[in-house]
Amino acid sequence: MKPGTKLKSAVCDTEVMVIRGGDGEVMCGGAAMSEQAPAEKAAIDPAFAEGTLIGKRYVDSGGVFELLCVKPGKGSLAIDGVSLQLKEAKPLPSSD
Amino acid sequence: MNIALILQMAADTDPQRIGLVCDKRHWSYGELLQAARGAAENIAESGCGHIALLDESSEAAPIALFGAALAGIPYVPLNYRLADADLAALLARIAPACVIGDVERARRLAPDGGHSFHSREAFVAAAEASSATASGEEREGEGIAAQIFTSGTTAAPKAALLRHSNLLGYILGTVEFASAAEDDCQLVCVPPYHIAGISALLSSFYSLRKIALLPAFDPDDWLQLVAAERVTNAFVVPTMLARIIERIDAGAPADLSSLRAIAYGGGRMPPELIERALDLFPETDFTNAYGLTETSSTIALLGPQEHRIAHTSNDPAVRARLGSVGRPLPTIELEIRDEDGKPLPAGESGEVYVRGEQVSGEYRGKSALDAEGWFPTRDAGWLDDEGYLFLAGRADDVIVRGGENISPGEIEEVLMTHPAIAEAVAVGVPSAEWGEAVAIAIVIRPGHETPDNAALRSLIKDRLRSSRVPEHIAVLDAMPYNEMGKLLRREVRAHFDRRS
Numbered sequence: 001m002k003p004g005t006k007l008k009s010a011v012c013d014t015e016v017m018v019i020r021g022g023d024g025e026v027m028c029g030g031a032a033m034s035e036q037a038p039a040e041k042a043a044i045d046p047a048f049a050e051g052t053l054i055g056k057r058y059v060d061s062g063g064v065f066e067l068l069c070v071k072p073g074k075g076s077l078a079i080d081g082v083s084l085q086l087k088e089a090k091p092l093p094s095s096d
Numbered sequence: 097m098n099i100a101l102i103l104q105m106a107a108d109t110d111p112q113r114i115g116l117v118c119d120k121r122h123w124s125y126g127e128l129l130q131a132a133r134g135a136a137e138n139i140a141e142s143g144c145g146h147i148a149l150l151d152e153s154s155e156a157a158p159i160a161l162f163g164a165a166l167a168g169i170p171y172v173p174l175n176y177r178l179a180d181a182d183l184a185a186l187l188a189r190i191a192p193a194c195v196i197g198d199v200e201r202a203r204r205l206a207p208d209g210g211h212s213f214h215s216r217e218a219f220v221a222a223a224e225a226s227s228a229t230a231s232g233e234e235r236e237g238e239g240i241a242a243q244i245f246t247s248g249t250t251a252a253p254k255a256a257l258l259r260h261s262n263l264l265g266y267i268l269g270t271v272e273f274a275s276a277a278e279d280d281c282q283l284v285c286v287p288p289y290h291i292a293g294i295s296a297l298l299s300s301f302y303s304l305r306k307i308a309l310l311p312a313f314d315p316d317d318w319l320q321l322v323a324a325e326r327v328t329n330a331f332v333v334p335t336m337l338a339r340i341i342e343r344i345d346a347g348a349p350a351d352l353s354s355l356r357a358i359a360y361g362g363g364r365m366p367p368e369l370i371e372r373a374l375d376l377f378p379e380t381d382f383t384n385a386y387g388l389t390e391t392s393s394t395i396a397l398l399g400p401q402e403h404r405i406a407h408t409s410n411d412p413a414v415r416a417r418l419g420s421v422g423r424p425l426p427t428i429e430l431e432i433r434d435e436d437g438k439p440l441p442a443g444e445s446g447e448v449y450v451r452g453e454q455v456s457g458e459y460r461g462k463s464a465l466d467a468e469g470w471f472p473t474r475d476a477g478w479l480d481d482e483g484y485l486f487l488a489g490r491a492d493d494v495i496v497r498g499g500e501n502i503s504p505g506e507i508e509e510v511l512m513t514h515p516a517i518a519e520a521v522a523v524g525v526p527s528a529e530w531g532e533a534v535a536i537a538i539v540i541r542p543g544h545e546t547p548d549n550a551a552l553r554s555l556i557k558d559r560l561r562s563s564r565v566p567e568h569i570a571v572l573d574a575m576p577y578n579e580m581g582k583l584l585r586r587e588v589r590a591h592f593d594r595r596s
Contacts (some may be wrong), residue, residue: 003097003261004097004098004260004261017097017101019268054105054108054109054273054274055105055109055272055273055274055302056273057268068268070101070104070105070108071108089272090426091272091275092270092271092397092399092425093357093359093381093383093397093399093400094271094282094299094303094329094357094359094383095270095331095359095361095383095385095387095393095394095397096292096295096296096299096331096359096361096385096393096394
């Protein structure tokens, strides 16, 4: 998966940009994400309904995937059914 | 990847929020995005290869930057202070371009390049006019967001290329999205052709921090804008800070009560100036940022707390850190290497190498990165035991006398201990006997006697080796700096060439 690829959720408004990607299916709200949003949204899986936040980065435990949320939504992100975690960033003083 | 994402996310999150104030006009993120989309449509239709800005800072800069990004064409901010011949050479290198700004001058200098010329007002008006019908589509192009001609303090300007991935890597790695408070306001006074002018736009938009744009730096205008817009953050180069403090000392009206943070960079900060600033503004957070055009701005920084600790410490090693550029960003790898490219331990001086997503190291036609992706900055420096980076001039400034490498910094430091010397610069000048010989230029502090040559030579001989003793000594009224506060060593060198 090429860095810069944008993926849309099949169940909510979430949209992510791939910062780093590998082998595996990127999912949101329990359904696979794709470059084209489906005409009709599918039902959200309650197990993946914590929501996404714009501007936050999400990573897998193996450090293979990193996704930037560019549009927020109700679903939460996973790779092959395994939930992604919010990447914590240490705030830096503004330098420009 | 496309840096237009930054403006897109800001506009999606809060389209009505004011992102930019310039010449009293307020621009919301929504309006800026619309204008950028309109500009992209016009740019794509024009068939030009570059979008050049030949102008002071205005709303045209972000509209051109993001418009070019959406159109998949490099944005090329040009230095309007260049002499006609130098500017004409750069315009020839980017033909055919849409040139925005000083139409009369651009047309006169480059009548035959196939360029199209647009005044600032015409460019912005056309962008707004096209915004309603613009598709907003992102075009990839070559993936180059900006092409910046380096200032060429040692040689002819090089066309440094910054890819969307470099600039986005920098922003995503250093700025938290929408982290600014509603009343945060950043004063931007660096010219648009400087990397800090671009990174200021990107960082502020991504954090949703309003920008108050000062088209051209003037210390009184700067003070006025801080008070009028209740500015909270500012970036200055050291010479600007010196001029601001001069005006405050002279009694110019100043209300800096809103100003929480000042970042500085772009040239060496004289220790007495930063000490004075810390005393004068004890509540203000100071951040020293070190970066290069080729690294998409900041790669190392000395933060506010580190300034305060160094400023008040009795430990000479800690105190000295006020003269460092701090530690590398968490997203940057940094090494000091010797001439053979071998990494050096702390305390040893060599060339600064960096690696990271934001590091481009790419020029039109070639890359300066090594096989492992490391960029040789050509800056000389060393790290202390805790990883603080101290810079010691450009690697190209090293004086090679009879096969011995001499860092100008060591000679300059000794000279600066003399109470009568305000500034000191050491350079290598051609010598039949040694290949290069040491020459020094000094500026005398007002009210002090000029020390005689013998006294200066023995000062250096007593503190350093005899090979460091200068053969040539010149007393100057002022050191030659460019407008960004960068010392022009080639001009100091030229001074000795003219004498011999």
